[in-house]
Amino acid sequence: MRAILLDQPGEAAGLLRVAELPAPVAGRGELVVAVACCGCNFADTMMRRGTYPHPKQYPLVPGFEIAGRVTAVGAGVDGFAVGDRVAGYAESGGGFAAFCAVAADAAVRLPDSVSFETAAAFLIQAQTAWHLLHTVSAVRPGEVVLIHAIGGGVGLYLTQLAVQAGAVVVGTVGTAGKERRALDYGASLVVNRAEADFVDEIGRFLNGRGVDRIYDSTGATILDRSFTLLRPLGQIVSFGEAEGRPLDNLWARLVEKSATFTRFHLGHLDFAAQAWRDGLRLTLAAVADGTLRVPVERVFSFEQAEQMYECLESRTVSGKLLLAVNPTATDSRS
Structure with missing residues (x-):
């Protein structure tokens, strides 16, 4: 089968x-899916650079977020059949390939109204946002939440879901123009960190009121x-370190305000647990009825994988x- 192979970490041409690789076989509890579309996530770029915090063996096929049709069903799997249209979270990667094995517990059948493109664009980021808000924290009506990188994929889902939960959302971006979608999705204020001091701007906007929760994928300063x-x-709920790991004074910062610091990785959830199933059911239903918008920026051909990475890293x-x-x-959704 055709696959995008990353031989080793690095950015040299040709890595x-x-x-051409052997197609996967459905193991116990697994589905094999003929992949129509696969989402690109920041984690894919981290694996390329060798900075992904959850170790992977190289060479590897990147891609965690797939949508397509089931071609094989492993032993012990109920509720799926060959030909089903599905989306899935391939925790071990392998999505940038013609066929991908995925745990059945981490897959969901798609309603007729949801296309493969939409399905490949929502699952990981919307699930990450859902569990950031409702599993590792519990956002409440009237709270103020600060979302860093609010214009990115997870940030846009966090914005929508936090607003729907009754929270006031403020956020930051690092690039001019990325604030527009977040504001359209319900954010009350978005500060471009390249143009203004976000601490001053948000402090003024809130008139001295403290932020209840911070959702951070930047780290460092x-x-x-x-x-x-x-x-x-x-x-504070951390789910990434785009700028770098938390500084060494993290303990001192937490002690200053008796703050809570939580780190979250979607792959640490139990896919057989009710919390996973609830999040998947509710977010998919919201995507299907249009109450959760799925912002697809661009679709790349298979041969344009390198350009896709460059675009995301920009x-x-x-x-x-x-x-x-x-x-x-x-x-066909008939």
Whole structure:
């Protein structure tokens, strides 16, 4: 089968290439899916650079977020059949390929109204946002939440879901123009960190009121400065380190306000647990009825994988990038 293979971490030409590999076989509890589309996530770029915090063995096929048709069903799997249209979270990667094995518990059958492109664009980021808000924290009506990188994929889902939960949303971006979608999705204020001091701007906007929760994928100095805005007994939920790991003074920062610091990785959830099933059911239903918008920025052909990575790493993207693995595949929803 055709696959995008990453031979080893690095950015030299040729490390990310089209290769022919054996197709996967459905193991116990697994599905094999003929991939129509696969989502590109920041984690894919981290694996390319060798900075992904959850170790992977190289060479590897990137891609965690797939949509397509089931071609094989492993032993012990109920509720799926060959031919089903599905989306799935391939926790071990392998999505940038013609076929991908995925745990059945991490897959969901798609309603007729949801296309493969939409399905490949929502699952990981919307699930991450859902569990950031409702599993590792519990956002409440009237709370103020600060979302860093609010114009990115997870940030846009966090914005929509937090607003729907009754929270007031403020956020920051690092690139001009990325604030537009977040404001359209219900954010009350978005500060471009390249143009203004976000601590000053948000502090003025809130008139001295402390932020209840901070959702951070940046780390380093941005995270460190955010503690100034946090109320006593507030919570920070970390889910990435785009700028760098938290600074060494993290303990001192937490002690200052008796703050709570939580780190979240979607792959640490139990896919057989009710919390996973609830999040998947509710977000998919919201996507299907249009109450949760899925921002697809651009779709790349299979041969354009390198360009897709470069586009995501440019930090100018506000929405999802997709790899069209098999664009001629039938997406009949009849």
